Amino acid sequence: MMLSSQAIFPVGIAIAYLALGLFMLSSRRPDTPLDRLFLAYLFLTVVWMLDLVLIISQVVSPLSGFSWADLAPYILVLLGVTYWTFARAFLHPTWQSPWGWAMGALGLALTATFQADWLVLPPDLFAWSNGWVHPGNIAFVLGVGWWLAYMVLAAYGGMVLATHTPSPAHKNRILYLIISTLLLIAGYGLYLSLRDPFWTMGLIVIGVGGALATYTVMVENLPDLGTGGRRVIGVIIVTLITVVVYLFGIYLVRSVLGDFLAQTLAGYLDRNLTVAVVTALLLTIIHTPIRQVSQYLTNRLLFGQHYDYQDVIQKYTQLISNRLYLGELAHLAMSHINQVLGLSRSALFILESESDEQLNLRTLPAMGTNGVPKTITLKKETPITQRLIVERRPLAQYTIDISQQFKSAPEYDRQTLRALNYEWFIPILKKEQLIGIFALGPKKSGRPYSAQDMRLLNTLADQTALALENATLFDGMQRNLAEMTQMKNLMANVFDSMDNGVITTDILGKITLYNRAAEAILAVPSEQCVGLPYSEVLTALNNTIFPNLIANVARRENHYSDYEIISELPGRGRVNLSLNLAPLKDAQNQTQGVTIVVDDVTETKRLRAVHDMFRRYLSPAVVDRLPSNPVDLQLGGHRQEISILFADIRGFTTFSEKLPPEELVDTLNEYLSMAATSILMFEGTLDKFMGDAVMGIFNAPLEQTDHVIRAVRAAATMQRVIRDYHHNIGQERGLTFGIGIHVGEAVVGNVGMSDRMDYTAIGDTVNVAKRIQENAPGGKVLLSKAVYQMVKDSAKAVFYQEMQLRGRAQPITTYELVSID
Structure with a gap:
């Protein structure tokens, strides 16, 4: 069967819609209601177009008493209901629409009622339409009206939500849907006029509207419509300025040099041609400066702020290079990004630690981080980390909120990111490892991020990765040093607070630690001991077994507990000392010296002797009540x-x-x-x-x-x-x-x-x-x-x-x- 010229366009649109549906199926699985509803709409459109082909080609229906034209109003009602339900799912991901399907079922029932002549209206009711509506096409008109009502509701719902959404990116996405809906309404309206060439134009517009709707569903980060419109206006303005300058140049040349050129070149060139040539030469000289100035002024007028891509990257790289302090790096990096993109707030998170199950990120102090938690935690192996790390792609907060893909993300992670109140999260990766995240707030202008902005931010993230890695290593060294210093001070305070004398020596017998209690017990100041051999500064102990104990511990790794010696100390006289000695070992369990704990048991011995004496004279109850200090007796x-x-x-x-x-x-x-x-x-x-x-x-x-x-x-x-x-x-x-x-x-x-x-x-x-x-x-x-x-x-x-x-x-x-x- 040969297709008529009128059937070619519906066939082309059907093939285009079928290709869109197959492309969508090949790109991702239709796991969400949004995807399934839109695929249903695409395939219903294919059925509608094929039905038109059958009608135009006058193919006889295999069912007696039923023509292909009788099927058209039912398909229109289903198209309207399906598209409206898809739009509601697009605008409100969690919204359920049982009543929408119910109203669609009612429309189908009414269409069937009129088509089967179960309900016949008097012809006088159609007089107002001048023949457009009559009992023979009332079912078709009802189907068109039902379809139009649902399409208008879809467009109106998008307009209402666009005025209330706080996210510029989400608003931009809704505008794409609204434009797609209006194109489809216009396309079907032109086609249903059944007048040439409007019906052909309508089919083309339907194809464009369907393609734009598919693009809106498939692409997450859509180009900013406002920016695109302003760029078109900018090109027009620059072109107009160039034309005006050219015409003005002709006028100046004609006014100032016209007579001179006419007299000089009268025998060679026509006057008008001479003026045009001279003007063209002058315009060639000044065209580039004029174009640059006009382009700059137009950008400032239309966009408010514009940046040079390469210049921003170069300045940013120079700014953050050789910055070893994380706080300084974060402040400079985020201040530069805020200035270039005109952001109201931003933050830089770095990877603090990670486990098998989660990532722990720390907020670096910078401008605009007031109120931001010092740390945040994200689970691994979730759609959020999949997007940031595996796919290496930025993630928008509105995507987390509305996309069915992220509904399976842990609620805690979604709430954590939502509470930060940022629009975009840009991963900073070193190979396959996440080391940081740019968190970016809305622009002061209220406009969404453009594709160029995203490319710029991805490049800046790559530039930041190396600087951040170096600064993180330096920060880790600083923190380790601070912890070691703190631990050293803590240990010094602990040793100084102990009642026991604590002395450590190296393997050569030089004293490396000597606390205050040791000073009091041995009557030798710390300043005279540390760094010197014990045999030179603790001379009073040389006449005891103390040196032999030190040698046995250092050489044979012997241990001694509660070993008592008696010594005569300068300024103290005869004292009783209890010693505990053990090898001092390092992390590799190698002996590095000797640890000595000294207890002064002189008074204890004296008290014990007093108690032993009194046990001969007193009852045990009285002995137990004797004071611990013999002086008190x-x-x-x-x-x-x-x-x-x-x-x-x-x-x-x-x-x-x-x-x-x-x-x-x-x-x-x-x-x-x-x-x-x-x-x-x-x-x-x-x-x-x-x-x-x-x-x-x-x-x-x-x-x-x-x-x-x-x-x-x-x-x-x-x-x-x-x-x-x-x-x-x-x-x-x-x-x-x-x-x-x-x-x-x-x-x-x-x-x-x-x-x-x-x-x-x-x-x-x-x-x-x-x-x-x-x-x-x-x-x-x-x-x-x-x-x-x-x-x-x-x-x-x-x-x-x-x-x-x-x-x-x-x-x-x-x-x-x-x-x-």
């Missing part, structure tokens, strides 16, 4: 009030003659143990044993506010224990104690020689207590008047006698203890 001797208890076994000399020595000692120890236990029970100090007698003191070395009553209770307990003992062993071996107690001031402290000292009390108070005890009968407890006055509220005692003591002019009044509470 005032062991050197001091005067204070104490209570003295003397107890002596009566008749022991006669008793000793009846027993063998072994049994005698055992019996004596039993009685003295009972006496000593009674004293310790009330936290008295067991002063000494004197043959068959025992002496106890109270209120020393620890103060006791009730020391007098304690002494009396100890004496009463002693007598009771002796009686109980006699009850158990019988009276044959029964011995008794005579006890005397006195209270008063005495001198207490360590008495003796350097190798043998005892804690005791001396003075008149001790002598009085001793004399009272000597006059006490066996089984009796005698109290001095001073004692009686202090315990009479708690103890019952009766007057015993006035005693005349040697060395005293006045007698001593004594009382016999009867009982005590």
